[in-house]
Structures are given as structure tokens and as C-alpha cells.
Amino acid sequence: MLAEKFRKIRGLSWRVMDGIFKNMWDYKFVPVEIIARDSGVEEHKVEKVLKSLSDEKLIELKQTEYLGGAFTFLGLSLYSLNRFVRRNVVTMLGEKMGEGKESMIYNCMSEWGEAVLKFHKVGYPSFKKVREKRDYGDLHYTVLMVRSAKNEFNALKKLYGKVSVPKPYGWEGNAVLMELIDAKELYKVKLENPKDVLNYIIEEVREMWRLGIVHGDLSQFNILVSQDGIWFIDFPQAINLNEIESDEELKMAEEILKRDLTNLVNYFKKTYRLYVDASVVVDEVLKSH
Ligand SMILES: Nc1ncnc2c1ncn2[C@@H]1O[C@H](COP(=O)(O)OP(=O)(O)O)[C@@H](O)[C@H]1O
Ligand SMILES: [Mg+2]
Incomplete structure (x- = not known):
């Protein structure tokens, strides 16, 4: 369509x-x-x-x-697609892989072979509320979609090669082009080794924190799993610690990291009866920056 x-x-x-x-x-x-x-x-x-x-x-x-x-969302998405097509980066649009409240995901052919095109549908209120308040009054909502896409692309670029995330290929408008991962969401998978997986996830979150990134929406829905590995996806809300300008903002970033880790620990508790103390995990991760 x-x-x-x-x-x-x-x-x-x-x-x-x-x-x-x-x-x-x-x-x-x-x-x-x-x-x-x-x-x-x-x-x-x-x-x-x-x-x-x-x-x-x-x-x-x-x-x-x-x-x-x-x-509109549709107009901006088609326009962003066109910017990729003009650059010869995207050569063919494939099947729609999914559409939710926050994004529309397509399979496509690109310069790098088969890839994923993610069209961002929403903008998130910045956690830097005070500083950016002015922005929100008079911007059209589609500007926030562009900002989400840019934020996701930048986080992926910063992490790729160091943390297990899809390789980011490009960003245009509200669209991010990235590596296609052949894996399923964590919540759809029955793990044989939940303890190892949770430990690995915590180590990766620690590495993100070291690199100055907090995911911001970490859950069983935004981690992909297969025989070949584990990937983190969905970074529009990621926080870059380099952009933080006050103690108050740092406190907020720490709170969000805590929320991310607590979500994961709770998921493993509920699903695999694996008991890990979230506050201990949080403290350990915080120490490593
Ligand atoms: N790089 C990718 N490779 C394979 N599937 C992906 C990729 N990115 C997203 N998906 C699929 O699309 C779904 C939605 O993507 P996601 O980035 O989580 O956006 P949303 O904000 O809509 O949740 C994911 O749950 C996953 O099934
Ligand atoms: Mg998601």
C-alpha cells in the first residue's frame, strides 16, 4: 500500500x-x-x-x-522513503513487518542487501523538560517523529560494534534504515538458560551506560533472541549522557536506567522464577561509569 x-x-x-x-x-x-x-x-x-x-x-x-x-505521518513517511530512494540507498520496498502505536516497520532492499525501515510515529517528551519546554509549544507533531528517528539512529551508531544492536545504515526524516535481525522478541521465547541470558543483558546494559547511553524503554518487547544471539532494539527514547547539563538531568537518567533494569529483573522473576535483587544490579551498573 x-x-x-x-x-x-x-x-x-x-x-x-x-x-x-x-x-x-x-x-x-x-x-x-x-x-x-x-x-x-x-x-x-x-x-x-x-x-x-x-x-x-x-x-x-x-x-x-x-x-x-x-x-501527516503517512506523508512524512513517504517523503522520508523518497529521500532514501533518491540516494539509491533503498532500492525496493518489501512487506510490512509490523505496525503499532509507535512505528511502522517495513522490510526493504538496500545498498547493504535486505534491511529494515522503521518509520517513527511518535515523539517523546524530552527528559530534558525544562530546557526544551519552549520547543514543544509550537512545533508540529511530525517534527517530533523526525527527532525520534534521529535519536534512535544516533544511539545505534554510538553502540554498534560495542553492544549487540542492529547495524544502523541511515536516517532520513522519520525513517531509520537498519540491519534486519532474524530473531524473536524475548517475550515470545522460552529460554533454556534464563540466568545466563539475564546476566548477559545486564552486562550489555552496563556497557551501554559506560558508553553513555541509557535505553529508556527496555523490556521483553525490545530485546530480540535467536540461537545466534541477543539484540537490543527500539532506541527513540535513548538518553545520551554526553548531552546532560545538570545534576538534576543526571538524576533523571539514573532513574530511567533503574526503571529499565527493574523491568527486566521483574520479567525474569515472573517468567522464570529467577530471583535477582534489582537494586544490587542497579548499583553495580551505576558504579561502572
Ligand atoms: N532491526 C530489526 N530486525 C528485525 N525486526 C525488527 C527490527 N527492528 C524492529 N523489528 C520488529 O519490529 C517490532 C517493532 O520495532 P520497535 O523498534 O520495537 O518499534 P516500536 O516502538 O513500535 O515498538 C519489533 O518488536 C520487532 O519485531
Ligand atoms: Mg518496541
Whole structure:
């Protein structure tokens, strides 16, 4: 369905979307005039294109003193896909692998062979609330999707090679392209050696902390397991300790690490009757930074 919609979009529409993408950080709804200025498409044509994209549910229009356009999730996803396609990084879109509240996942062919394209659907309130409060008032929600994708890509880049995560290939708009992992979520698997697995997971979380990353949404749903290994996925909420600017922020990051580890320990307790003291684990991990 995404591929079909993609094929129907004409060159002029991509240029208009370029104009919106360039300016979405500065305007909640990008004025026709600004789109025309940056896309080199005449204003009356921009208006026509916007209306037809709005009929296709790719763009949201708003008429105030001026007519402005913003992406929808679908529009932004198609546009992000196009940015990969233009670079010849993605060569073919495959099957939809899944869609939930927070993302839409597709299989695709890429420069590196078969890969996963993850389109981000949500933005998370930053844990740096005070500093970024200003941001949230007047940004369109699709800007936050882009920020989520960027945050996930950056965390994967920082971790890949040191912690077991899918190899990050690229980031465009709200989409992250990464290695396809052939494995199942932890909650779907019956482990034969739960104790070893939990210890390994704790060691990896410790390594992330050493590298300055807190996952932020660690659970049995975001760990993949197969005969070949264990992978951590789903990093849009990751915290980078290098970006922390106050003791208060560090405290928050520690709390989130604690929540991550406690979730995991509780899962192993509930599922495998494995009793590990979460607070001891947390202290040990904290010590290693
Ligand atoms: N790199 C990957 N390789 C294989 N499957 C993946 C990959 N990334 C995500 N998935 C699949 O898609 C699902 C959702 O991805 P995830 O990153 O957890 O996003 P969400 O925020 O929607 O939970 C995962 O539970 C997993 O089944
Ligand atoms: Mg997930």
C-alpha cells in the first residue's frame, strides 16, 4: 500500500514536500509563499499540489492569514522513503513487518542487501523538560517523529560494534534504515538458560551506560533472541549522557536506567522464577561509569 502510494507521487509534489521539510522546524504550517521560495515552484502551483496532497491525506492544510501545509505521518513517511530512494540507498520496498502505536516497520532492499525501515510515529517528551519546554509549544507533531528517528539512529551508531544492536545504515526524516535481525522478541521465547541470558543483558546494559547511553524503554518487547544471539532494539527514547547539563538531568537518567533494569529483573522473576535483587544490579551498573 505504501509502495502504491509512493509510485503515484509526481516530481512536483516531491519538490513541494522538500519545501515543507526544510521549513517544518520554523513553521507549524509552512506558508505557501515559503514553500514556493524554497522549491522554485510557483505559488499557485504549490497551492494546487498542496490541495491534491491533502486529498491523498499526505499533507494537512491550515488556512489562517495564509495557507500553510504540514506533513501527516503517512506523508512524512513517504517523503522520508523518497529521500532514501533518491540516494539509491533503498532500492525496493518489501512487506510490512509490523505496525503499532509507535512505528511502522517495513522490510526493504538496500545498498547493504535486505534491511529494515522503521518509520517513527511518535515523539517523546524530552527528559530534558525544562530546557526544551519552549520547543514543544509550537512545533508540529511530525517534527517530533523526525527527532525520534534521529535519536534512535544516533544511539545505534554510538553502540554498534560495542553492544549487540542492529547495524544502523541511515536516517532520513522519520525513517531509520537498519540491519534486519532474524530473531524473536524475548517475550515470545522460552529460554533454556534464563540466568545466563539475564546476566548477559545486564552486562550489555552496563556497557551501554559506560558508553553513555541509557535505553529508556527496555523490556521483553525490545530485546530480540535467536540461537545466534541477543539484540537490543527500539532506541527513540535513548538518553545520551554526553548531552546532560545538570545534576538534576543526571538524576533523571539514573532513574530511567533503574526503571529499565527493574523491568527486566521483574520479567525474569515472573517468567522464570529467577530471583535477582534489582537494586544490587542497579548499583553495580551505576558504579561502572
Ligand atoms: N532491526 C530489526 N530486525 C528485525 N525486526 C525488527 C527490527 N527492528 C524492529 N523489528 C520488529 O519490529 C517490532 C517493532 O520495532 P520497535 O523498534 O520495537 O518499534 P516500536 O516502538 O513500535 O515498538 C519489533 O518488536 C520487532 O519485531
Ligand atoms: Mg518496541
